[in-house]
Amino acid sequence: MxxxxxxxxxxxxxxxxxxxxxxxxxxxxxxxxxxxxxxxxxxxxxxxxxxxxxxTDFIDGLAGLGSIILLFVIGFEFEVRDIANWKYCVIALVGVVVPWIGGYLCAMLFGMDFYSAIFIGTALTATSIAITANVLREMGKLHQPFAKAIIGAAVIDDVLSLIVLSVCQDLSATGELAVSGILFMIIKAFGFVIVGALVGAKFIPKLLNWMDGTRIVRKFPEFVFIFAMMIAFFYAMCAEAVGISAIVGAFL
Structure with a gap:
């Protein structure tokens, strides 16, 4: 019982x-x-x-929902120009390359084979943007330049980590790199980030402002909130469809 x-x-x-x-x-x-x-x-x-x-699956789903909602809310604090900075690209690149190579070398020193060492290096490239963003929010530092650098680099890092994982999968499966497949994945991932950010910045705010003045919103104020959450989960779904983290889509 x-x-x-x-x-x-x-x-x-x-x-x-x-x-x-x-x-x-x-x-x-x-x-x-x-x-x-x-x-x-x-x-x-x-x-x-x-x-x-x-x-359980319930706990896993609940954790995913919480992360998506958290990054969606934090995304309100940022604009596209806050993360579209070449300096953040450099930070993200270093944040992927150094752990990848370092993890690979350490694994090789411990006597692991090439493929195991590559995957250990890949595992070390992952970041936790949800935890980082939440800590910065609690500290009230989201609008500080260093916070924008951290979040911006983390978004780019997620895409770069996807590329690294794809490279490792190709090497372990065939021993060769499928250049065309990797290029397509890069275009798909960065294309989603760019298009998603532009659509989110240019059209969705105007749509929400227009909805605020409609009769249905005056009668049902929660309509805008429900619509906004629908957009957040739609972006999250699209992000997972192209292979990047759902929380990155919600953030955008």
Whole structure:
């Protein structure tokens, strides 16, 4: 009976929210970001220690939804010119190349084979834009130049990491690079980022402003919010379709 109760979505959801509140309290006590407190408490109640919460499809989906909504909200704080900067491209490139090569060399030093070493280097190129953005938001630093550099580089880094992963997959599968396939993927990924950012900057705000004055919005004010969330999840879906992270699409 108890096991059936603890496995229900209702119990998992209520426990997750309770744990999240505990994370906030812990973070306040240790004078750290709420993200740190949530991660620490999550480790305790998760499968690693107590096992009160198991990593089910529901938890995975909930985490994805939370990340998408978080980056969607943070995207309101930025404009296209805030991330369209060649300096951020350089930062992102260094942030991918250095961990990739460093991870590869370290793995080779530990006696791993070439393909394993390449994949370890690839794993080290990944960034966590959601955690970074949330910490910067809590600190009230999102509008600082260094924050724009971090977020802008992280968006570009996600695309570059996709390219690195594709290269590794080709090498492990065939031992050769499919140049045409990689070029197509690069065009597709950067094309989505550019087109998505331009459409989001030029047309969607005008559409939302127009909707604000319509009769249906005056009667149902939540209509604009629902429409905005629809756009966020549509962008997230398109981002995953081209192979990049859904949260990058929501951010755009």
């Amino acid at each position: 108890f096991e059936e109760l603890t496995s229900t979505i209702e119990f998992q959801m209520s426990l997750l929210l309770f744990v999240a509140l505990g994370g906030y309290l812990l973070a306040t006590r240790i004078h750290q970001s709420a993200v740190i407190g949530e991660i620490l408490v999550g480790l305790v109640v998760g499968p690693s220690i107590l096992g009160l919460i198991t990593y």
